[in-house]
Amino acid sequence: xxxxxxxxxxxxxxxxxxxxxxxxxxxxxxxxxxxxxxxxxxxxxxxxxxxxxxxxxxxxxxxxxxxxxxxxxxxxxxxxxxxxxxxxxxxxxxxxxxxxxxxxxxxxxxxxxxxxxxxxxxxxxxxxxxxxxxxxxxxxxxxxxxxxxxxxxxxxxxxxxxxxxxxxxxxxxxxxxxxxxxxxxxxxxxxxxxxxxxxxxxxxxxxxxxxxxxxxxxxxxxxxxxxxxxxxxxxxxxxxxxxxxxxxxxxxxxxxxxxxxxxxxxxxxxxxxxxxxxxxxxxxxxxxxxxxxxxxxxxxxxxxxxxxxxxxxxxxxxxxxxxxxxxxxxxxxxxxxxxxxxxxxxxxxxxxxxxxxxxxxxxxxxxxxxxxxxxxxxxxxxxxx
Amino acid sequence: xxxxxxxxxxxxxxxxxxxxxxxxxxxxxxxxxxxxxxxxxxxxxxxxxxxxxxxxxxxxxxxxxxxxxxxxxxxxxxxxxxxxxxxxxxxxxxxxxxxxxxxxxxxxxxxxxxxxxxxxxxxxxxxxxxxxxxxxxxxxxxxxxxxxxxxxxxxxxxxxxxxxxxxxxxxxxxxxxxxxxxxxxxxxxxxxxxxxxxxxxxxxxxxxxxxxxxxxxxxxxxxxxxxxxxxxxxxxxxxxxxxxxxxxxxxxxxxxxxxxxxx
Numbered sequence: 001x002x003x004x005x006x007x008x009x010x011x012x013x014x015x016x017x018x019x020x021x022x023x024x025x026x027x028x029x030x031x032x033x034x035x036x037x038x039x040x041x042x043x044x045x046x047x048x049x050x051x052x053x054x055x056x057x058x059x060x061x062x063x064x065x066x067x068x069x070x071x072x073x074x075x076x077x078x079x080x081x082x083x084x085x086x087x088x089x090x091x092x093x094x095x096x097x098x099x100x101x102x103x104x105x106x107x108x109x110x111x112x113x114x115x116x117x118x119x120x121x122x123x124x125x126x127x128x129x130x131x132x133x134x135x136x137x138x139x140x141x142x143x144x145x146x147x148x149x150x151x152x153x154x155x156x157x158x159x160x161x162x163x164x165x166x167x168x169x170x171x172x173x174x175x176x177x178x179x180x181x182x183x184x185x186x187x188x189x190x191x192x193x194x195x196x197x198x199x200x201x202x203x204x205x206x207x208x209x210x211x212x213x214x215x216x217x218x219x220x221x222x223x224x225x226x227x228x229x230x231x232x233x234x235x236x237x238x239x240x241x242x243x244x245x246x247x248x249x250x251x252x253x254x255x256x257x258x259x260x261x262x263x264x265x266x267x268x269x270x271x272x273x274x275x276x277x278x279x280x281x282x283x284x285x286x287x288x289x290x291x292x293x294x295x296x297x298x299x300x301x302x303x304x305x306x307x308x309x310x311x312x313x314x315x316x317x318x319x320x321x322x323x324x325x326x327x328x329x330x331x332x333x334x335x336x337x338x339x340x341x342x343x344x345x346x347x348x349x350x351x352x353x354x355x356x357x358x359x360x361x362x363x364x365x366x367x368x369x370x371x372x373x374x375x376x377x378x379x380x381x382x383x384x385x
Numbered sequence: 386x387x388x389x390x391x392x393x394x395x396x397x398x399x400x401x402x403x404x405x406x407x408x409x410x411x412x413x414x415x416x417x418x419x420x421x422x423x424x425x426x427x428x429x430x431x432x433x434x435x436x437x438x439x440x441x442x443x444x445x446x447x448x449x450x451x452x453x454x455x456x457x458x459x460x461x462x463x464x465x466x467x468x469x470x471x472x473x474x475x476x477x478x479x480x481x482x483x484x485x486x487x488x489x490x491x492x493x494x495x496x497x498x499x500x501x502x503x504x505x506x507x508x509x510x511x512x513x514x515x516x517x518x519x520x521x522x523x524x525x526x527x528x529x530x531x532x533x534x535x536x537x538x539x540x541x542x543x544x545x546x547x548x549x550x551x552x553x554x555x556x557x558x559x560x561x562x563x564x565x566x567x568x569x570x571x572x573x574x575x576x577x578x579x580x581x582x583x584x585x586x587x588x589x590x591x592x593x594x595x596x597x598x599x600x601x602x603x604x605x606x607x608x609x610x611x612x613x614x615x616x617x618x619x620x621x622x623x624x625x626x627x628x629x630x631x632x633x634x635x636x637x638x639x640x641x642x643x644x645x646x647x648x
Contacts, residue, residue, distance in 0.1 A: 012582045020576050050579035063579055 002294060004301050006072070013069050016049060017076035029081045032206040033353055036198075038087055038162070046088060047117020055092070056099065061112035066308035067242065071249035071300055078253025079260075082357030083206030085253060087120070089246045090158035090207065093365070094121025096239045097167040097183055101226040106185060110165055122163035123243075124154040124212055125236055131156075132370045134169075134236050135178040139214060141170040146221050148172075148184065150214040153196070158364070160210030161195045164188045168212070169236060172229045181232030183225035192217030203356030237315065242307065244318040244365055248300045248325035251361040255293040255329040258336035258354035262286060265340050265351075282339060289332045296325040316378040319371035326361035326368060333358040386439040386535070387496045388430040390463065391486055391517065392423040394447050394454040395507040408614040409476070410507060419454045422502025424461075425567045428574040429532070430500050431462035437535070440464050442493060446474055446485050452590060459585035460577035467493070471594035476607035479508075483516025485605065488598040490521060497542065499564040503528055514566035524559040530570040535561075 006014065024045055032038060046052060054069040056062025063069075070092055078085040095114045098106055098121075113119040130136040139152025150170055154160075166186045173180035186193060196211025225235060263286055266277035276282050303321040307314050333355040337344035344351050362368045396415040404411050419427070430441045443458040445451050446469040455466035469489050477485060490499065501514035511527070518525035526546050533556070534545040542561040547554045549568050577585075595605060603609055627643075629636045 008586070009583070012586075013579060016577060016579060016582060024576065045576055048578060049576045054579070 002298070004298075006068075009065065010068060010072055013054060013065075014072050014076055017051065017073045018079075020045060020049060020051075021077050021080035025077065025080045025084055029084075029206075029353070030347075030350065032081070033083060034205075036200065036205045036208075038084060038206045038208065042084060043087070043117065043120065051088070052091060052117040053115040056095065056111055056115040060099075060107055061115040063115075067245055067304040068301060068308055070246055071304045074246050074249040075253035075256070075297075075300075078250040078357075079257040081206060082250060082254045082257075082354070082361075083204040085250050086204040086360070087159055087162070087207035089243070089250060090123070091121045091163065092246060093123040093239065093243045094159070094163060094165060094167050096242045097123065097225055097235050098185060100238055100242065101183070101231060101235050102185070103227045105222070106225065110185060114165060119164035120159055120162055121165045121167070122157055122159035123167050123239065124157045124160075125169045126154060126156045128153065128155055132367055135181065135233060137169055137171055137181060139168070139170040140174075141172050141182060141184065141219070143172070143221070148219045148221060148224065150184070150186075150192070150217040150219055152214050154212040154214075155196070156199065156209055156364075157212050158207055158209055160208060160212055161198065162208050166212065167225065167235075167239075168214075169232045172232075176230065178233035179230045181236075182229045183232045183235045184219050185223045185225055186217070186219055190217055190219065202359060203353070204360050205356075240365055241315045241318045244322040244371075245300055245304045245307065247361055247365050248296070248303075248321040251322075251325035251329035251358065252293060252297045252300055254354050254358045254361065255289070255296065255325075255332040258329075258333040258351060258358070259286070259289050259293055261351045261354070262289065262336035262339045265343075269341075276339075285335050285339060289335055292328045293332055296321075296328040299324055313378070316375045319366070319374040322361075322365065323368050323371040323375070326358070329358040329361050330355075386433060386437040386498065388433060388439065388441045389490055389493060389496045389499045390423070390426050390430045390441065390443045390458070391499065391501045391514070392427065392443055392445045392454060392458060393420045393502075393505045393507075393513075394418070394445060394451045395420045395505055403617050407476075408617050417450060417453065419457055420502055420505045420507075422504060422506065422567070422569065424502070424574040425569055425571050426500040426502045427458050427461050427463060428572045429567055430498075431575075432572065433498070433532070433535075434462075434464075439497070442467065442496075444469060444486065444489055444493075446470070446477070446482055446489075448475075455590055456585040456588060457577070459588050460581040461575065462578070462581055466588065466590045468590050468592045469594075469598065470592050471605075473595050473602065473605045476610065477605060478610035478612035479510050479512035479516055480612065481605055481610045483513045484520055484609075485598065485600060486513070487517045487520035488600050489593060490517065492593070492598055497561050498544070499523070499562070501564065501566045503566045503568050511566070514564060518564040521564075523563050525564040525566075526557050526559055527566045529565045529567045530554060532565075532571075 051073055053062045054065050058064045074085050074089045098110050114121050127137055141148045141150045168184045168186050171180055172182040192215045194213045196213050199209040266282050267275055269276045300321045303317045336351050337355050340351050343349050394417045397418040402411045434441045441463045442465050443455055443463045444467045452468055455468055474485055504511035526548050528549040529546045530549045531547040543558050544561055545558045547556055629639055
């Protein structure tokens, strides 16, 4: 890995996350994947090590720092287990809307609980009929006195059931299109809030994905994010601008983990009387995998740095990072399985999990086709004269 | 409750080499870690502090690089550290080492409990902890696997512990201040925290030599150590033996013939 000019603090985060991933996650990764479970004690370890507090400002109980910190942590955890990383990063996905758009009261109430790791967060946008088309949500929020009554269903929600704090996107005025969508902060245990089935997934199986069901769920108006209706669409878009580099970092970590496994295997596997790493065909594959992973990483950290510098119009770059890194992860993980040959296809070896985990990074937080739309619309706006 | 934890920096390997001339460990080129048993001592101190508040202090005797071990202890939640380092300490045996540590503890003064790991993974003597208690004339409990209770009885404070013995465990109540050495069953050490790591990086760690701790020069280093290592060697490995095959009569005859040469 090249030197990205990480600060002392950033290196500290990297070292700590690597240590936790190696010592506390690697020995259990296969088991958690098989059983589709994320034991509470690993989240407790993250909390005790302050990993939930990075990139939350100090006045709200965080460590300060920015998106680079979150990308470093997510990459290191993903290098060992993309599923554990999904749950970790998804808490930040639930946190970002509060940080970016919450009122001072909302920030003071919820951010310290998320930063300390006492409460896991989640973001709930997707519905059976509204995925890529975010503006098509049908979950309704009707204002009655000083409350909103929410009815509807969200699905494919990462950390669903495990999280205590949810940012929920719902329709407050169906006649206003995207401007009729609002965001609410809802706590687990709210009357009328229940959970549907837990999804069985191809990859990132340690993280839980569930349906959220709202039946006449009463939400006090203080929990309307930012205190105003109609900002739900912009909340969603700005949140994704922040969170997509995190998905990209997850993808880089998965690629790195798969690459390391492939190199190690190739250097030990004997065929035709020699190590297969001595064959140029394998060497070229490994070199391509490494070069692409590094290129993706360089893009991810330069975008994360740009976000931390406060640059505007970060959406297209953020989308590009997610697009490139996730495609890289899929290709590198697939090639890693190829280098393992038949063994790579077997569950006895860890590499197939990386291929399964990589796939989701091309799909969630906007499919890569949606990322291309974000990039293309920006291009046309700039140069389409 | 104020707690002092004594730790040792050890080579991160079981494959240590010995200098044949001095009969001491060769430490160069081997990565150093906190003695694994001391990690349980650190964790127990941090847990007690979380329950009863107070201050936790970690001390070690060792060369300049032992500073890293002290900073790691701070990253794990220990409040402050003292580094005991002096050329005259070099080559100290367990008696001299426990004397030096006890002198430092006398200087720190205000403590209720001293916690040590049961033994160090390099020397495996398990003598330094008990040695410190002896030098300080304190009650002690070794091989503690659980602290059951800490309570105040009149003017006295006592600690009730379970200590591991060969065929089970004993429950012992001792008066504080006292020293305990702990075994791995006592807890599961936590990971460092980011805040702890930042604190560790910035921590000012005083280095105390023989003057600072008011040590008697004749009790330090190789000369102050009653232990003299005559020889350290690896015992020869047992040979696998010979398997004789064939009919019973043949085997017996061969065995008797072979055996005769040893008579």
